Amino acid sequence: MVMKTRIAIIGAGIIGVMIARFLVEKGVNDIVLIEKNYPGSGGSFRCATGIRASFTSPEHVEMMKRSIELWPILSEKHGFTYRRDGYIWLLSEEEHVEMFKKIVEFHHRYAVPTKIITPEEIKEMVPTINTENLLAGVYDPLAGKADCFRALLNTLEYVKNKGAKVLTRTKAEKIIIKDSRAQAVETNKGVIEAEKIIVAAGYGSKKILKNSGVDIPLENLPKHALITEAYKPLFKPLLIDWSTASYIIQVLHGGFLIGANMKEKPDTIPVNRIEYLYLAVKIWSKYFKWLPYTRILRYWTGYYVMTPDHHPVIGPHSRIENLYIATGFSGHGFMMAPSVGEIMSQYILGEKLSVPIAKNLKLERFEKGKYVKEIAIFG
Amino acid sequence: MDPEKVIICRCENVTLKDLLDAIDKGYTDLESLKRYLRIGMGPCQGKYCLILAASILRRRLGKNYDELLLPKNRPPLKPIEAYYFLKPPKEAKDLEV
Ligand SMILES: Cc1cc2nc3c(=O)[nH]c(=O)nc-3n(C[C@H](O)[C@H](O)[C@H](O)COP(=O)(O)OP(=O)(O)OC[C@H]3O[C@@H](n4cnc5c(N)ncnc54)[C@H](O)[C@@H]3O)c2cc1C
Numbered sequence: 217m218v219m220k221t222r223i224a225i226i227g228a229g230i231i232g233v234m235i236a237r238f239l240v241e242k243g244v245n246d247i248v249l250i251e252k253n254y255p256g257s258g259g260s261f262r263c264a265t266g267i268r269a270s271f272t273s274p275e276h277v278e279m280m281k282r283s284i285e286l287w288p289i290l291s292e293k294h295g296f297t298y299r300r301d302g303y304i305w306l307l308s309e310e311e312h313v314e315m316f317k318k319i320v321e322f323h324h325r326y327a328v329p330t331k332i333i334t335p336e337e338i339k340e341m342v343p344t345i346n347t348e349n350l351l352a353g354v355y356d357p358l359a360g361k362a363d364c365f366r367a368l369l370n371t372l373e374y375v376k377n378k379g380a381k382v383l384t385r386t387k388a389e390k391i392i393i394k395d396s397r398a399q400a401v402e403t404n405k406g407v408i409e410a411e412k413i414i415v416a417a418g419y420g421s422k423k424i425l426k427n428s429g430v431d432i433p434l435e436n437l438p439k440h441a442l443i444t445e446a447y448k449p450l451f452k453p454l455l456i457d458w459s460t461a462s463y464i465i466q467v468l469h470g471g472f473l474i475g476a477n478m479k480e481k482p483d484t485i486p487v488n489r490i491e492y493l494y495l496a497v498k499i500w501s502k503y504f505k506w507l508p509y510t511r512i513l514r515y516w517t518g519y520y521v522m523t524p525d526h527h528p529v530i531g532p533h534s535r536i537e538n539l540y541i542a543t544g545f546s547g548h549g550f551m552m553a554p555s556v557g558e559i560m561s562q563y564i565l566g567e568k569l570s571v572p573i574a575k576n577l578k579l580e581r582f583e584k585g586k587y588v589k590e591i592a593i594f595g
Numbered sequence: 596m597d598p599e600k601v602i603i604c605r606c607e608n609v610t611l612k613d614l615l616d617a618i619d620k621g622y623t624d625l626e627s628l629k630r631y632l633r634i635g636m637g638p639c640q641g642k643y644c645l646i647l648a649a650s651i652l653r654r655r656l657g658k659n660y661d662e663l664l665l666p667k668n669r670p671p672l673k674p675i676e677a678y679y680f681l682k683p684p685k686e687a688k689d690l691e692v
Pocket residue numbers: 226227228229230231232250251252253254255256257258259260261262263264265266267386387388389416417418419420421424439440441475517518519520542543544545546547548549550551552
């Protein structure tokens with residue numbers, strides 16, 4: 217098989233799909249998405265669906281703020297659910313409260329409306345919570361959640377109706393580069409010639425790029441998550457227990473999804489461990505006395521694809537023409553996908569970037585030692 | 596029988612019509628149907644509906660078993676009350692982070 221296309225996108229996760237979406241929106245329909253498994257099969261269908269702009273670097277904040285402008289537009293146009301239900305960080309130690317005061321100040325400088333709230337205020341928003349051990353909370357009213365399945369599938373349907381093609385069960389092996397120009401994608405099913413090639417294959421990007429002579433510092437960090445059966449809506453915000461960095465969210469369908477940190481080595485394959493269930497139940501039963509009576513439905517693992525500064529790689533390659541990269545989302549790729557799709561389409565079509573600071577996120581920053589700086593690492 | 600009245604997935608209330616419409620839209624493997632219709636995501640974990648959906652898919656599209664992409668079974672195989680995990684057994688490691 218030899219195929220020809222204007223744009224080849226490797227990876228049909230939420231990132232690849234959103235890039236395609238912003239391209240077809242501008243009339244570019246000659247697109248082929250190359251997916252080794254099926255769309256969403258990587259991180260995108262395993263995520264906790266949380267969306268927020270309350271980060272601690274200007275790059276993250278600006279990208280997420282743009283995403284939060286785009287999410288409601290996408291939700292309406294493509295018919296999936298998105299809601300600004302907020303996030304609350306639960307703080308039980310004095311030093312954490314002090315740290316978060318500084319973070320909130322930083323947010324306000326970037327017009328992110330977080331605020332420190334009292335345990336009583338937490339209880340108003342989360343009526344059944346036990347606030348006995350809590351000193352305070354940090355509330356982010358701009359944060360929210362979306363249906364990760366329909367966000368990807370409905371958007372992909374739209375893109376396909378506009379003429380884009382999706383090759384499933386097709387694995388990209390390498391990019392054929394001649395005279396410092398990306399020319400084609402070699403797959404297990406044949407060669408796809410393209411004018412522009414976008415690598416959005418999550419951790420898979422590392423191998424594809426390596427086979428093409430390009431190094432990218434990515435690590436696959438195993439993560440564990442569980443979900444209960446669906447219950448009636450009980451509380452809206454995603455809650456983060458800051459002392460254990462664990463979160464609970466009632467997803468839009470009604471299940472309670474819990475993520476908690478297990479000790480894991482990067483680049484190892486995670487296995488299901490019963491300890492995870494004990495850990496998740498222990499942390500959240502302290503807050504909710506009904507939790508032990510919910511029924512655990514599913515437990516799964518996935519990865520955060522990490523970079524050295526925990527910020528993604530977004531943009532064109534500095535020396536290889538027509539090669540673009542969008543990966544390494546370090547646990548935040550779902551929420552950022554709309555603005556990444558938009559920015560990538562702007563790079564590809566030579567337009568002005570809607571988030572100028574995104575230029576700091578190109579791969580070359582690692583070669584130049586210009587890592588993205590954060591005022592604190594949290595969440 | 597009226598496909599709107601035939602229930603394929605009882606947990607998530609998916610009818611035969613929903614399934615046939617989704618197949619016509621291009622959702623032709625079980626992994627995608629699971630996320631699109633939520634078939635197999637409820638308490639039965641797909642024990643009944645996924646097998647039904649698989650045979651309908653095969654009949655309509657003539658795919659072989661391999662191409663149907665039968666989703667993985669995730670633990671616990673049957674929904675289980677969280678209280679069984681309130682007190683870890685002594686041998687459980689890695690509980691503190
Ligand atoms: C438990 C958990 C909870 C999370 N919670 C959140 C959250 O609340 N909010 C948030 O924003 N993010 C969250 N994330 C992170 C989020 O899921 C990811 O950042 C996001 O899905 C990344 O999207 P992607 O398109 O880059 O990657 P993926 O969805 O992994 O897509 C990459 C695709 O490329 C394909 N591929 C790989 N190699 C090849 C190849 N050689 N050829 C062809 N195709 C290939 C893969 O099959 C895959 O489909 C969470 C992640 C996990 C694991």
